Amino acid sequence: MRSSFFARLVNDPFGDPALYVRVAHRREALLFDCGDLHPLAARDLLKIQAVFLSHAHIDHLCGFDQLLRTFLYREQPLLIYGPPGIGARIGHRLAAYTWNLIRGYPLSIEVREWAAGGQGLALHFRAAEGFQPQTPRPFACPAGLLHDTPHYQVRAQALEHGDILSLAFALEEKTHVAIHPDALEKFGYSPGPWLSRFKDLLRAGAPGTTPVDVPRDAGGRVRRPLAALAGDIAHCEAGMKIAYVTDASPSRENAAKITALAENAHLLAIEAVFAERDRHLAVERNHLTAGLAGRLARQAGAKKLLVFHHSPRYQGEAMLLREEAQAAYAGAISPLA
Known part of the structure; x- marks a missing residue:
């Protein structure tokens, strides 16, 4: 994709x-x-x-x-x-x-x-x-649906951050339309802005008989029905998803909400404020550890993990937090009791 x-x-x-x-x-x-x-x-x-x-x-x-x-x-x-x-x-x-x-x-x-x-x-x-x-x-x-467009939507999940709420977000592409470049070449269709309109029609569920004007490499245009054109040059699949999580208490309730929100995300951007060795500070200050961030990404089935929001106490040790998160993401660190 x-x-x-x-x-x-x-x-x-x-x-x-x-x-x-x-x-x-x-x-x-x-x-x-x-x-x-x-x-x-x-x-x-x-x-x-x-x-x-x-x-x-x-x-x-x-x-x-x-x-x-x-x-x-x-x-x-x-x-x-x-x-x-x-x-x-x-x-x-x-x-x-x-x-x-x-x-x-x-x-x-x-x-x-x-x-x-x-x-x-x-x-x-x-x-x-x-x-x-x-x-x-x-x-x-x-x-939790906040923002809805024909192309993507954003949902929110409320997490506890001490005595206030902190929203986590999931950005999801509604439908991913993949264009086959070799098919464009085969049919002599010229790439261009018309492909954006073509994708929009597919995402919107337009009737298959909807006419689409397609420019040709050799000059001129050809008019094709949407369904026939889609069968020739494209396929649809589940869209891309990005989840964003920060400022969350390290509680079981929050963990369950985060894994549900980030399920099968292509990218989970999540805070990793403290190292596991300082888990008592994470509990005291209502933030996630790097190890917990990695475990949540693994449990959610996220394809990629991006950690941020490190405490300044680890200046010069950023690699420690990244490696700890990646180790948990890979399953090398067992879940906490």
């Missing part, structure tokens, strides 16, 4: 949490947590369609101001998702500045709050109105 999502940590594993995910062929990206964003160029920031905040600790939210400053002239709205209360917190951040010179600016921000019962709140802020909050309205998030 060719990757549909390209994920990378914005900072090194000791830096602020922020996972940048570029969506292939879409000129768009998603951001999971919003720590220090200075390593991202403005062109990368401007591709962000939605931000998913696990919670509002400063290391997960301090990059918001940079994002806001970059987006002020953007016409496309910015979506922000997070736990209950995140709308008011974003509102306070916006209210901290003087906005008397932005009345003509197009930016609008919508903050959508997850809720356990599937009925959260959405708050809207417009630059043209000085980012004064509008009346909150209901936001439906059934079964």
